[in-house]
Amino acid sequence: MRILTGLQPSGKLHIGNYFGAMEPAVRLQEQGEAFYFIANYHAMTTVRDADALRDHTRELAIDFLACGLDPERSVFFRQSDVPEVNELAWILSSVCPVSMLEKAHSYKDKTAKGIAPTHGLFAYPVLMAADILLYDSNLVPVGRDQKQHLEMTRDLAGKINDAYGEDTLVVPEPMISESMAVVPGLDGQKMSKSYHNTLPLFGDEKPSKKLIMRIKTDSTPVEDPKPVDGSLILPLFRLFASEEDYAKMVADHQSGGVGYGDFKKRLAEAYWEYFAPMRQRREELLADPGYVDEVLAKGAGRAREEAAKVIDRVRKAVGLA
């Protein structure tokens, strides 16, 4: 089974990205042949600065490896290292009704947020379909916000297969993490870089812990019991703490006698410790840039090999070869 997913290099990662995207992707490596890539062509729809795009791409490569992506087991590459994806995107474009793209929520949401309404942004789902179909992917794990893109991908594969033969493209199955709890931000909304409520995955110690110490709490006196429902501290603590420590924190809320400052300190410590092995691995990767280049070059080679098979098959099927 081939599992494929892509992540956009759009800035520093937060712990919502970790629990919602990286950690599940790392776990899925056990279940099949994983193809994971950095969607740098897609990032061009929002990142206009060449150095920023390069830096974010590299940072994402390092962070993903630090989180446990195993380049011996999985194929890890940059989207732009397999330019064949653009050819497949063109072929898909030629069967893609404009009305399909006009219904895309992501386009409407992004332009509403002020992102330039370019052709690239409009055609984003077609390139994403090409990403998936170019590798005969079977399973595509994504967040809920990508569900419609997966439906479009299946639709486009179906249109190609109807026009040119059933064996032209493999129709993928989405794996939507509905059950994946959304990581709450420091203000209680969904954690997201657009809400400025994030806890960084790999931030510096003092400023990161300070963010936790600044979480808003009510004015219950130290000696009184504290509300458990609606707590901003408990759901975050649960991500990092053992069952036992979590139960103790709940009990200390209910009994009273412990202040919010103490709870926040426990949360800050648990958060810092949880990512310690990954932070360590990241330091090693930062010190060895040649290794990261090597991983990406090897991944690009493997990905291109697979892409060549599919693009040859498609070129023949549609009459380009």
Ligand code: ADP
């Ligand atoms: P942001 O909302 O910060 O812009 P992205 O939309 O770039 O994050 O998300 C990248 C990946 O991280 C996606 O797979 C998304 O589902 C996941 N993700 C982002 N925020 C959260 C969150 N708060 N909880 C769970 N997963 C998240």
Ligand code: TRP
């Ligand atoms: N659109 C995805 C996101 O913003 C990233 C992405 C690009 C992707 N191509 C993909 C995800 C192919 C899965 C498969 O999160």
